[in-house]
Amino acid sequence: PNITTAHYQEWLDSAVAPAIIANNVKSLSGNTPYEYLFYSDDIKRLNTGRLTSSDLKKYSHLPFGGWWVNGVNPLTGDEQLWGQFKCDTPRVIVEVKGDNGFGGKPVTKEKIIKYEAPPKVPTEAMFLRVTYRIGLNVFRKAGLGKEYAEYAYHQYKKSSKKLNNLDRIKLLDFMETEDKGFWPLVIDLNLPICITEGAKKAGALLSIGIAAISLAGIWNGCPIPKDALGNQIGLPRLIPQLDLFATKDREISICFDQDTLLKTRINVKKPPNG
Known part of the structure; x- marks a missing residue:
């Protein structure tokens, strides 16, 4: 799989063997991340098959690129659809934590979503490929x-x-x-x-x-x-x-x-x- 030097180095710096990186990780950009993430039949789409405006806005950071990792079905060894995408420019959401305890304005906090997983499908465990x-x-x-x-x-x-x-x-x-x-x-x-x-x-x-x-x-x-x-x-x-x-x-x-x-x-x- 194709992987950028920066993404390869990130995994190498985490003490992962080159063979595991080569068999499990790839770099995605443009519209490709959408293809890997949005496979659920429960995702709302327009008649044209296009994602809704709200989803496109929510995931507007995906085309900037990142790395994708997935593994295999542990029973068969076949490729697993489910995986995770780490975007180079992650999205940020604002969490509201209630008021400040003195009846003032709600306390808000920004949270960075480092990893994106396929929406509208159950979260799975990941079994990486090995040589x-x-x-x-x-x-x-x-x-x-x-x-x-x-x-x-x-x-x-x-x-x-x-x-x-x-x-x-x-x-x-x-x-x-x-x-x-x-x-x-x-x-x-x-x-x-x-x-x-x-x-x-x-x-x-x-x-x-x-x-x-x-x-x-x-x-x-x-x-x-x-x-x-x-x-x-x-x-x-x-x-x-x-x-x-x-x-x-x-x-x-x-x-x-x-x-x-x-x-x-x-x-x-x-x-x-x-």
């Missing part, structure tokens, strides 16, 4: 390096059979290609996983041999069901993608930031049901 070489490192750390090496060699032999002698690639080169069976194998072999907030953090962890899953926010893995008025109407449940990994004896680590804001630190420590 066979990175996959081998992950399974080695889990004590299953031999099993993964045998699996990778079998996949290499299968791919070689489909090619003639001139097109066959060396095993070392094959190890740098994408392993679409990585996440299904993580599920099947009960590999330890780490759940973190943000695709770059997940990429950095995968780069050092940890099977990391990215959430868009700390509550997105086990959301609290609410009605239209925001009232809780049931118990929190794992999203289906994470439920695949909630198996007996699997080691699961949760890795969130140590935030400087007290409110955020309290939220991180709260159980999902509040």
Whole structure:
């Protein structure tokens, strides 16, 4: 995928391996970000198929460009539609916090929206693509390096059979290609996983041999069901993608930031049901 030098460097500075950047991140600009974000059938459109004026105004910053990241379906290894877009010129919203406590004017605060996700669709977890070489490192750390090496060699032999002698690639080169069976194998072999907030953090962890899953926010893995008025109407449940990994004896680590804001630190420590 095409990626600008600045976007590539941003990921590299976050300790993400070049192979993970190349397989998961691309730079978008012009009208292309709209194509990646606005795929829901529930989005209001004009008869011409064009977005409404209010949505165009709300997302008028998208054409200035940014980077897009998405992963794969953990069951099949196929590309995931859902992803996140970090705009180079993020939008700013104004939050109203009520009055100042003395009956004065409402207190307002500007909030920068760093990441845009597809509207009108459920938030998903993200499972980044990995190469066979990175996959081998992950399974080695889990004590299953031999099993993964045998699996990778079998996949290499299968791919070689489909090619003639001139097109066959060396095993070392094959190890740098994408392993679409990585996440299904993580599920099947009960590999330890780490759940973190943000695709770059997940990429950095995968780069050092940890099977990391990215959430868009700390509550997105086990959301609290609410009605239209925001009232809780049931118990929190794992999203289906994470439920695949909630198996007996699997080691699961949760890795969130140590935030400087007290409110955020309290939220991180709260159980999902509040």
